[in-house]
Amino acid sequence: MKHDRSWIAVITALFVLLGVIYSLVTPIFEASDELWHYPVVKHLADGRGLPVQQPGVETLWQQEGSQPPAYYALAALATAWIRTDDLPEVRWLNPMANTGQPLAAGNKNLVIHTQREAFPWQGTALAVHLIRLLSVLLCASAVCLTYLLALEIAPRRRDLALAAAALVAFNPMFLFISGSVNNDNLIVPLATLILWLVVRTLREGWLSNGRAVLLGVLLGAAALTKLSGLALLPLTAAVLLVVAARRRAWGALFRWGAIIGVSVIAVAGWWYLRNWRIYGDPTGLNAMLDIAGRRPAPFAFHRLRSEFEGFRLSFWGVVGGFDVIAPRLIYWFYDLLAVAGLVGWGAWLVRRRGGLRSPAAERLLVLAVWVLLVLVALIRWTAQTYASQGRLAFPAIGAIAILISFGLAGWLPRRWQGRGLAAVSVVLFLLAAAIPFAVIRPAYARPPILTEADVPPTVQRSDTLHGGVLRLLGYELPQQSVHPGETVPVTLYWQLAAPTDRNLAVYVHLLGRGGEPVGQVNSYPGVGVYPLSLLKPGDVLRDTYRAPVVVTATAPSLLRVDVGLFDFADPARIGQPVAGAAGEEASGMIGAVRLLPHAAPSGVPQTPRFDLGGQAALVGYEFPQAAVQPGDTLPVTLFWQAQARMADDYQVFVHLMGPDGQAIAQGDKSPLDGDWPTSAWEPGQTFRDVYRITVPDGLAPGAYELRAGLYRLADVTRLPVQGPEGRVADSAIILGQALVR
Numbered sequence: 190m191k192h193d194r195s196w197i198a199v200i201t202a203l204f205v206l207l208g209v210i211y212s213l214v215t216p217i218f219e220a221s222d223e224l225w226h227y228p229v230v231k232h233l234a235d236g237r238g239l240p241v242q243q244p245g246v247e248t249l250w251q252q253e254g255s256q257p258p259a260y261y262a263l264a265a266l267a268t269a270w271i272r273t274d275d276l277p278e279v280r281w282l283n284p285m286a287n288t289g290q291p292l293a294a295g296n297k298n299l300v301i302h303t304q305r306e307a308f309p310w311q312g313t314a315l316a317v318h319l320i321r322l323l324s325v326l327l328c329a330s331a332v333c334l335t336y337l338l339a340l341e342i343a344p345r346r347r348d349l350a351l352a353a354a355a356l357v358a359f360n361p362m363f364l365f366i367s368g369s370v371n372n373d374n375l376i377v378p379l380a381t382l383i384l385w386l387v388v389r390t391l392r393e394g395w396l397s398n399g400r401a402v403l404l405g406v407l408l409g410a411a412a413l414t415k416l417s418g419l420a421l422l423p424l425t426a427a428v429l430l431v432v433a434a435r436r437r438a439w440g441a442l443f444r445w446g447a448i449i450g451v452s453v454i455a456v457a458g459w460w461y462l463r464n465w466r467i468y469g470d471p472t473g474l475n476a477m478l479d480i481a482g483r484r485p486a487p488f489a490f491h492r493l494r495s496e497f498e499g500f501r502l503s504f505w506g507v508v509g510g511f512d513v514i515a516p517r518l519i520y521w522f523y524d525l526l527a528v529a530g531l532v533g534w535g536a537w538l539v540r541r542r543g544g545l546r547s548p549a550a551e552r553l554l555v556l557a558v559w560v561l562l563v564l565v566a567l568i569r570w571t572a573q574t575y576a577s578q579g580r581l582a583f584p585a586i587g588a589i590a591i592l593i594s595f596g597l598a599g600w601l602p603r604r605w606q607g608r609g610l611a612a613v614s615v616v617l618f619l620l621a622a623a624i625p626f627a628v629i630r631p632a633y634a635r636p637p638i639l640t641e642a643d644v645p646p647t648v649q650r651s652d653t654l655h656g657g658v659l660r661l662l663g664y665e666l667p668q669q670s671v672h673p674g675e676t677v678p679v680t681l682y683w684q685l686a687a688p689t690d691r692n693l694a695v696y697v698h699l700l701g702r703g704g705e706p707v708g709q710v711n712s713y714p715g716v717g718v719y720p721l722s723l724l725k726p727g728d729v730l731r732d733t734y735r736a737p738v739v740v741t742a743t744a745p746s747l748l749r750v751d752v753g754l755f756d757f758a759d760p761a762r763i764g765q766p767v768a769g770a771a772g773e774e775a776s777g778m779i780g781a782v783r784l785l786p787h788a789a790p791s792g793v794p795q796t797p798r799f800d801l802g803g804q805a806a807l808v809g810y811e812f813p814q815a816a817v818q819p820g821d822t823l824p825v826t827l828f829w830q831a832q833a834r835m836a837d838d839y840q841v842f843v844h845l846m847g848p849d850g851q852a853i854a855q856g857d858k859s860p861l862d863g864d865w866p867t868s869a870w871e872p873g874q875t876f877r878d879v880y881r882i883t884v885p886d887g888l889a890p891g892a893y894e895l896r897a898g899l900y901r902l903a904d905v906t907r908l909p910v911q912g913p914e915g916r917v918a919d920s921a922i923i924l925g926q927a928l929v930r
Contacts, residue, residue: 196351197336204332204358207621208325212368214625216633217317218280218300219509220369225253227317227370231273233265241467244479255477257460259413260372267323268316275312279305284757285694285711288510294735295716297632299510317370324374328367331378332358334385335587341388342552342591348607349594355614356590359621361506362580373583376415381587383407383421384559387428388552394432401445405452413457416472417584420562428555481574496577504579506624513632515624530593533600556588635718639729644682653775656693656754656765658721660684670783670871674740677782679750680733683714685724692720693754693765697734700749701784702864707742710734744786745876746864753777789875793828799912799922801899806830807922808875816928823882823927827897831870838866839899843880845927846894856880890929896921
């Protein structure tokens with residue numbers, strides 16, 4: 190027994206160590222909702238009382254001001270002695286953060302980080318780190334309580350209890366939240382402690398008056414910490430009803446209910462009465478929803494299913510502003526663990542003497558009901574606002590861990606269960622220890638400051654000055670072609686040319702067919718971490734942006750890349766002027782990549798095939814108007830296919846020929862109106878292009894020949910044509926005849 194207690198001490202100590210590491214590696218205000226949780230603490234610490242929520246009025250705490258205040262009051266008590274007037278400077282928001290977009294590259298930082306956060310901490314930084322440490326210690330108690338709760342289920346199975354504690358202690362998301370300012374860090378230990386008392390009461394079959402008072406105070410504290418704590422009330426009532434029914438002690442049940450009810454009201458009643466008086470709603474949920482944002486349409490079950498992946502991943506670890514994820518393989522391991530635990534739970538119960546009727550099964554049922562209550566409450570909340578995050582199930586994390594650990598044991602023979610669960614615990618620890626350094630720290634790492642000499646000689650050189658302050662030294666477009674829905678990597682080498690306090694932002698625009706915007710990235714330099722005011726003249730940054738191409742972009746086309754600066758504070762978002770090396774007006778266009786379709790065009794007509802110099806082929810054509818009149822426009826559709834990469838850009842000609850063999854009308858142009866020049870054609874790719882010929886006024890009725898082909902614009906040299914006999918003339922394809930009436 191002493192040996193087992195040593196192991197729970199080791200697990201708890203490792204949790205505290207990892208929790209501190211997570212809290213130190215995660216920059217201030219980058220943890221989930223910490224941006225809004227901490228201002229509530231400061232409001233209380235400054236002696237300004239509880240926040241009053243007013244929808245439509247911008248506040249630093251946003252919807253978190255509607256939360257019950259116990260955690261915030263505790264944190265305020267611990268930090269009231271610290272002067273935190275520097276909060277506005279430390280809480281410098283990144284307006285282009287990719288919040289809730291884990292697949293987006295860069296701009297993971299919700300705030301801009303400066304030397305104000307450096308050690309030794311002062312002001313707001315000191316207060317936040319102190320609250321984070323307090324939170325880690327609170328959650329360490331939840332680890333120990335999970336162990337004790339598991340022993341209430343199966344007193345002789347300390348191996349299962351240790352595994353359950355390890356499942357809680359080494360959950361990366363739980364570690365991340367525990368090392369942050371978040372009211373989950375009080376509700377989790379409170380809920381686990383209450384579960385322990387409830388299950389012990391069920392095991393002992395009685396509740397003393399003193400324990401009833403304690404239980405009532407704890408239930409009141411939970412209700413004063415987070416609204417999910419209210420779900421503990423019906424669970425407690427149900428267990429006490431079972432205990433009283435077995436002894437037919439209805440008087441005791443009434444007494445317990447009175448003691449617990451009075452205790453809950455004494456601790457938390459004032460809060461719900463206050464909400465009723467201010468908002469007309471005891472929970473304050475309506476005010477919270479008005480600020481957080483309601484779902485625009487009635488919630489449907491299929492939406493829940495579509496959001497389940499985010500819920501599942503974020504139970505184990507989607508950190509930051511729901512925008513930093515670990516490699517997928519890690520989540521597969523956690524998924525396997527959860528499924529194995531769920532399925533194995535049945536096997537464990539079957540092996541137990543008495544099966545579902547055994548005392549252990551009865552106590553496990555209490556935990557399962559608690560998990561179900563938390564999930565139902567979460568679904569109800571998610572049905573009203575966007576909140577599909579797995580961490581919101583953490584009030585039940587102890588119960589979930591116990592159910593999984595007991596289930597994992599069901600897969601193994603009794604003599605191997607201890608070793609097997611210990612091996613799983615070691616793997617969990619190693620994964621949890623790696624994530625701060627392999628996932629979190631790289632997400633917020635600042636790119637190095639370079640010098641002009643560090644710019645590789647292989648980059649495409651540029652010398653354009655943007656906004657009079659930032660010089661583009663060069664760029665790289667490493668990817669030559671993309672498809673709709675993919676991303677275009679663009680690497681820019683910026684140099685600050687002059688000091689400035691204007692924090693202009695960088696834009697990278699992708700312009701597709703007809704100059705239509707089909708993708709963009711907006712960011713401060715350094716992929717979000719270096720506003721211009723933090724740089725010195727001469728500093729060089731290597732920025733790689735990944736601009737996503739919208740799935741509806743028309744292909745094929747050249748994607749022209751346009752870069753520049755704009756003022757994010759300007760509602761018009763007008764780009765800053767660009768100057769060339771000699772000060773002349775210049776453009777921000779730096780190059781282009783090919784946008785290729787996912788599939789060949791459908792409906793290619795079955796016509797003869799024509800080869801043009803081994804470089805291109807006409808694989809189909811059509812002109813549906815068999816007869817036209819003078820002044821009409823005759824559309825001619827050609828289906829081209831590249832046979833080889835072409836170095837030159839050729840024009841397409843489509844001519845209406847007169848009886849003397851001279852062109853009397855034409856529709857010459859660059860392919861796709863210049864958006865798909867022949868130098869961009871991808872070998873094997875087929876595309877459709879439409880050309881329009883205006884029939885001259887006064888043209889005599891008759892049959893006129895239509896010809897097409899390719900020619901070099903510089904010297905009007907045509908590509909030679911090979912095709913069926915009688916269908917080629919003068920290096921041109923004879924498409925057929927148009928009848929003019």
